[in-house]
Amino acid sequence: MAEDKLPTRAEDFAEWYNQLVIKSDMADYAPVRGCMVVKPYGWALWENITSWLDREFKETGHVNAAFPTLIPMSFFEKEKDHVEGFAPELAVVTHGGGEELEEKLAVRPTSETIIGHMYAKWIKSWRDLPLLIVQWGSVLRWELRTKLFLRTAEFYWHEGHTAHASADEAKEEMYRILDIYERFCLEEAAIPVFKGTKSETERFAGAHTTTSIEAMMWDKRALQSGTSHYFSTNFAKAFEIQCLAKDNTLQFAETTSWAISSRIIGALIMVHGDDQGMVMPPRLAPIQAVIVPIYKNENEKTKVMEVADRIFMELKSAKIRVKMDDRENVSSGFKFNDWEMRGVPLRIEIGPKDIEKGTVALARRDKPGKEGKTFVSQSLLDQAVSGLLDEIQSSLLKRATEYRDANIHNPKDFEELKQVVQDGWAFSYWCESTECEKKTKEEAKATTRNIPFNQPEQEGTCIVCGKPSKRKVYFARAY
């Protein structure tokens, strides 16, 4: 069997990514341009992501529902910014049942409009608020340049849509969700993120305020990994979401929307993956530990499999997601590489020598080679495995955080900013004017990512124009 290596990340990061997605068996190209097929292994990862989020949403009072994929075109025209933002990437259905449609239908690129329409119908009284609905599904945006998981025409996500009686309550909701997103990234995905506010130009089409979590990829580019928007009454006015308040006056509702998409899988790949392939954080890994039995003949096979089967059952009952690789047609060396490509956090090798000594070999995915390989006793293996999985999880977060922090710079002036964003992020004072942002985009190829919350009360001068400014922003090249 020939070697089937990835290019290294340093050689060609884009190509490394493309091949990794295919070879790790997470997704494949669909026959429709820009679309992907999420394969069972990739979907299992997505399910682990969604089930954690779904539980958190439900615990904070949200309920799930489903709205149609097709949206009347006229709905998009009701909110001026929204239509301008999404018009270029709409797919439109013009025919149905062989007849041309009187009103064209858009394939949803997001659901604010149709949900706004329904909310107007459902919300009549302050007693109907808050309304906290989450939709899990897919949306379609006619993207020009696509990349598996990162930017595909159709992608999977949840979209939360909430309506509230007051602006404060709606803003609170926006922040509450962003906190859940942050916790997901830190605790589950092992990806450090910055929470903050988007600039006016980076804001969601139709939003009053857009907040985001921003993560640094291995190539030091930024990836917006989740967003949470406060709409004020923009959509309520466009769709007439009105209710009678306690004082019997007619009020517009305050709404929000928020999302994390299957793009987060791209982030997992680009933050944790290495030159051998994927590295799954244990808490999200579809397979947390894989057992590779090793033997030369039937006699050895019998002895090895007996122990391997026992260990498999033991780990399974300890709620560890364990897989037995009993394929006979590939060598154990092939299996090692294969599971490394797929990013399984822990490999358990059991061979004749282990049977003699009552041990197994444990190989950590996050530490390749001998460094990550230890021999441990077969007894109490479930505890050893759980412990190691926890250790891998926290070690991945630590590594990613150190890497990110080491690549954030504090340039002295605009010239230096242009330099540092070629291979890192800049964290600088910015006057929050669109002109300075535009200049940065044109001359440094970097955009503002977000203005992080909780900044020290300190004044500085805008890195671009030198005017006094109150807050710092992250500048980076972004996906």
Place this chain on the structure above:
RNA sequence: CGGGGCGUGGCGCAGUCCGGCUAGCGCGCUUGCUUUGGGAGCAAGAGGUCGAAGGUUCGAAUCCUUUCGCCCCGACCA
């Protein structure tokens, strides 16, 4: 939409300039035997209307015309 490249078994390609016999090669796949502690070896097989349509010719993957599709680089986004 502008510029560059490509369509040949599942994947990657050669062959095309200069038409000629059963269209090759590598990987993968199937079967068997030997292997298995870092991407195994040998043997025997299966698999292709050469992107599509039309034309030239005794004869087209190859020449001509038309057409479809894909990839890469410049205006958007989770």
